[in-house]
Amino acid sequence: MRTTLVLADDVVAELERRRRERGVRLSEEVNRLVRLGLVADEAPAARRHAYVTPVSPGGGLLVSSLDDVSAVLDEAEGPWRPE
Numbered sequence: 001m002r003t004t005l006v007l008a009d010d011v012v013a014e015l016e017r018r019r020r021e022r023g024v025r026l027s028e029e030v031n032r033l034v035r036l037g038l039v040a041d042e043a044p045a046a047r048r049h050a051y052v053t054p055v056s057p058g059g060g061l062l063v064s065s066l067d068d069v070s071a072v073l074d075e076a077e078g079p080w081r082p083e
Contacts, residue, residue, distance in 0.1 A: 005030075 007015070019029040063072050 063075050
């Protein structure tokens with residue numbers, strides 16, 4: 001099939017460089033690269049492994065219970081005194 005494409009100057013320059021290296025016609029190189037792109041586009045995306053955050057021991061709670069916020073604050077900051 002014959003068609004007309006408008007290519008950016010940098011794309012044409014790279015195609016020409018690759019064509020000369022391989023010693024093929026421009027249309028052969030364009031077809032080769034389009035085929036590679038089509039195959040890559042259809043291939044499933046590479047599975048990425050989820051990052052696992054390393055766990056280190058925290059040394060436990062410094063307070064006996066977190067149920068009573070007032071008691072925890074008293075223990076952390078000292079008893080509240082109105083000024």
